[in-house]
Amino acid sequence: MTEPTHSTRPVYFIADAHLGVEATAVEEAKERDLLEFLAHLAGRASLLYLAGDIFDFWFEYPRVRPTAHSAVLNALSGLVGSGTAVRFLGGNHDYWAGSQFEEMTGATVHQTPVSDTHFGRRTFVAHGDGLPPGDRRYKMLKAITRSRPAIAGFRLIPPTTGASIARWASGLSEITEERIRAATPAMKGFLESKLAEGYDVAVVGHIHKQMMWRSGDGTAVVIGDWMKHRSVVELTEDRLTALSWVGGSLRPGAV
Numbered sequence: 127m128t129e130p131t132h133s134t135r136p137v138y139f140i141a142d143a144h145l146g147v148e149a150t151a152v153e154e155a156k157e158r159d160l161l162e163f164l165a166h167l168a169g170r171a172s173l174l175y176l177a178g179d180i181f182d183f184w185f186e187y188p189r190v191r192p193t194a195h196s197a198v199l200n201a202l203s204g205l206v207g208s209g210t211a212v213r214f215l216g217g218n219h220d221y222w223a224g225s226q227f228e229e230m231t232g233a234t235v236h237q238t239p240v241s242d243t244h245f246g247r248r249t250f251v252a253h254g255d256g257l258p259p260g261d262r263r264y265k266m267l268k269a270i271t272r273s274r275p276a277i278a279g280f281r282l283i284p285p286t287t288g289a290s291i292a293r294w295a296s297g298l299s300e301i302t303e304e305r306i307r308a309a310t311p312a313m314k315g316f317l318e319s320k321l322a323e324g325y326d327v328a329v330v331g332h333i334h335k336q337m338m339w340r341s342g343d344g345t346a347v348v349i350g351d352w353m354k355h356r357s358v359v360e361l362t363e364d365r366l367t368a369l370s371w372v373g374g375s376l377r378p379g380a381v
Contacts, residue, residue: 141331178217
């Protein structure tokens with residue numbers, strides 16, 4: 127893959143907004159902050175990675191146009207029109223984004239991890255679910271839900287019913303501090319294994335906790351989440367920086 131135009135401009139990473147999952151007032155604040163952030167990137171960023179679970183549920187039906195999250199979709203389209211490339215990596219909640227999402231936003235959808243080079247650094251980017259060793263039950267479920275027969279079968283369900291099923295399933299996987307602590311060691315080991323393969327930077331979301339550390343000659347990054355912490359990671363020619371979007375501007379993050 128080639129590096130985007132305006133490659134001297136920063137590259138940004140966000141993940142885990144889970145748009146559509148919370149109470150109305152919380153959703154409005156979360157979306158408002160995201161729209162402000164996307165507007166901020168116009169003319170400043172070369173590339174934005176949306177590293178999974180931006181939407182709490184996204185599924186594309188052949189004859190039904192998605193109508194939810196129109197303000198965010200329009201903002202992404204405007205960002206792409208301004209010259210910032212957008213790459214969307216499906217997470218465990220929105221893996222099923224595809225051609226409709228691309229047509230509506232101008233973004234490029236990736237259903238597998240991305241390997242690219244930015245500012246001379248070989249960079250690995252993924253959502254992160256099911257990648258560390260272990261958790262065979264989840265990996266089996268992941269393989270089933272992403273299979274062609276399962277997708278074809280889900281498309282036979284009316285969209286409103288499908289959305290209700292997704293909300294129910296989302297409630298079963300609520301992010302808690304206990305789950306974050308349990309998942310962290312395996313994710314750290316996975317990221318360090320990618321750096322040992324020769325990557326200079328390895329980036330994932332999914333954990334909902336912002337982390338960044340050096341391992342050998344590389345840097346491992348867990349983006350954090352937009353849902354609660356408005357986490358952002360910025361990659362420039364000089365450095366990787368963990369940030370948060372607070373009060374209409376980027377400020378130092380949790381690490």
